[in-house]
Amino acid sequence: xxxxxxxxxxxxxxxxxxxxxxxxxxxxxxxxxxxxxxxxxxxxxxxxxxxxxxxxxxxxxxxxxxxxxxxxxxxxxxxxxxxxxxxxxxxxxx
Ligand SMILES: [Zn+2]
Numbered sequence: 001x002x003x004x005x006x007x008x009x010x011x012x013x014x015x016x017x018x019x020x021x022x023x024x025x026x027x028x029x030x031x032x033x034x035x036x037x038x039x040x041x042x043x044x045x046x047x048x049x050x051x052x053x054x055x056x057x058x059x060x061x062x063x064x065x066x067x068x069x070x071x072x073x074x075x076x077x078x079x080x081x082x083x084x085x086x087x088x089x090x091x092x093x094x
Contacts (some may be wrong), residue, residue: 002037004029013058014043018054031063045067046072048080 004012004026013030016024018041024032035041041056053070072081 002033004033007033007036011043014052014054015041015050018043018056018069019064028063042067042074046076046077046080048083049077051077051079054079073078 015036016029017027019032021028022053032041035056035058037052040058041054043049043052043054046053053072053075054068055070056064056067070077072078073084074081076084
């Protein structure tokens with residue numbers, strides 16, 4: 001089982017940014033490490049604007065209430081995905 005300290009700094013930053021808690025305690029951090037190890041968290045750069053996209057899929061959301069989960073689609077952030085949807089709708093109408 002991976003511990004928090006074993007994660008690289010980029011992953012740690014992605015996880016804490018996503019968790020959105022000012023001073024996460026050890027338990028919070030271990031939950032994040034577990035989530036990451038379970039493959040239930042990922043982060044990529046948006047294919048449109050390059051912003052960081054962070055998404056988690058915990059089985060139990062009880063400890064992840066205030067997360068900043070990106071609501072876009074695929075590898076697009078919510079903003080770019082919204083634009084993409086508008087464009088797609090426009091194209092379909094023609
Ligand atoms: Zn974007």
